Structure formats: C-alpha cells, structure tokens
Amino acid sequence: MRKVKSQIKPLKATRTAKITFALNANLCQQAENWLNSQWTQHDYTYSSLSELIRKGLQAYQEGEIEINLTERDKNAPKREITVRFGSNPDLLNFYYSLPYSQRTAIIEESLQVYLEKLNAKELEKYVKVIEPKPKPQPKLTPYYLLNFICDKCGDEYEEDTAYSYAPSVKEINKYYTYCWECVK
Numbered sequence: 075m076r077k078v079k080s081q082i083k084p085l086k087a088t089r090t091a092k093i094t095f096a097l098n099a100n101l102c103q104q105a106e107n108w109l110n111s112q113w114t115q116h117d118y119t120y121s122s123l124s125e126l127i128r129k130g131l132q133a134y135q136e137g138e139i140e141i142n143l144t145e146r147d148k149n150a151p152k153r154e155i156t157v158r159f160g161s162n163p164d165l166l167n168f169y170y171s172l173p174y175s176q177r178t179a180i181i182e183e184s185l186q187v188y189l190e191k192l193n194a195k196e197l198e199k200y201v202k203v204i205e206p207k208p209k210p211q212p213k214l215t216p217y218y219l220l221n222f223i224c225d226k227c228g229d230e231y232e233e234d235t236a237y238s239y240a241p242s243v244k245e246i247n248k249y250y251t252y253c254w255e256c257v258k
C-alpha cells in the first residue's frame with residue numbers, strides 16, 4: 075500500500091480557507107446518510123458534510139465533546155473532502171493550532187463523536203413521540219341502588235347512592251362499591 079506522507083493538504087488558495095482532508099470514507103457515508111435523513115424530514119439545520127465537519131471541530135474546540143484518538147482506524151478507506159473555513163476564521167486558527175500530525179485524526183474523531191451526539195438527540199426525539207400517554211384513571215360513578223353493603227366501612231345501605239368503578243350498573247357486582255361517606 076502506498077504510504078501517505080501527509081493526510082492534510084492545505085491548499086494554496088488561503089483566501090478562501092479551503093482545506094482538503096482524506097477522511098474515513100465509511101464515516102463520511104454515515105454523515106451523508108444522516109444529512110439525507112434530516113433533509114427528507116425538511117430539517118435543513120446542516121447544509122452539507124463540510125458544515126457537519128466544521129460543527130464537529132467547533133464542538134471539540136468548545137469542549138462540548140470528548141474525543142479519543144486511539145479509537146481511530148487509520149487504515150480505513152479514505153475519501154477526500156474539502157471543507158471551507160471562510161466564514162469561521164476562529165475555527166481555522168484553532169485548526170492550525172492543533173498538533174500537525176493529529177489534525178486529520180481530530181477532524182475525523184470530532185465528526186464521529188458529533189454525529190453520535192446528533193443521533194442520540196434524534197433518538198430522544200423519537201422516544202418522546204412514542205412515549206405512551208398515562209392511562210386515564212378509572213372514575214367512581216354514583217349508582218342508585220335498592221340496597222348495598224359498602225366494601226370499605228361495611229355499613230349496609232338501603233335505597234341509597236353507591237359509588238363504584240363499574241362502567242355500568244350491570245357490572246356493579248364485579249366491582250367494589252362504596253358509600254358516599256367513604257368517597258368524600
């Protein structure tokens with residue numbers, strides 16, 4: 075296999091602040107799949123892979139995410155991605171402040187972790203949607219009965235109102251009945 079001397083190729087056109095990275099192709103594909111899923115839901119928060127990469131690096135810069143460079147698979151197939159930093163000179167300066175030999179690794183890992191974070195958020199949204207509503211509490215219904223015994227206090231009543239969770243009077247014997255004193 076050809077040895078890649080440097081994975082970072084700062085382009086000469088510094089005015090536009092474009093940097094081309096050779097990034098894990100599988101990771102790029104994952105990021106693009108995620109973007110596509112957002113766009114099909116009409117969510118255009120992130121407009122491109124380049125933007126996701128910038129947001130990942132920014133999250134790392136701001137200490138929002140933690141990355142582990144040892145987890146990186148250096149020999150994974152690569153894909154060249156050009157990222158524009160023109161709109162964010164701060165981020166570009168941060169990038170150049172990183173150790174030269176770790177820059178691509180940091181870009182890759184930031185993207186990976188940032189994407190995981192976005193996915194977790196996504197999942198949270200989904201869980202909220204499917205969360206079951208609390209079951210309605212059964213209601214006590216008053217029924218006028220010729221006679222009944224209150225299941226709480228044991229008193230006997232004649233021609234009085236009994237309270238029951240029974241949905242209809244026909245089912246009254248399947249449920250406990252309470253006198254008015256025991257439900258107030």
Ligand SMILES: [Zn+2]
Pocket residue numbers: 224225226227228229252253254255256
């Ligand atoms: Zn009672």
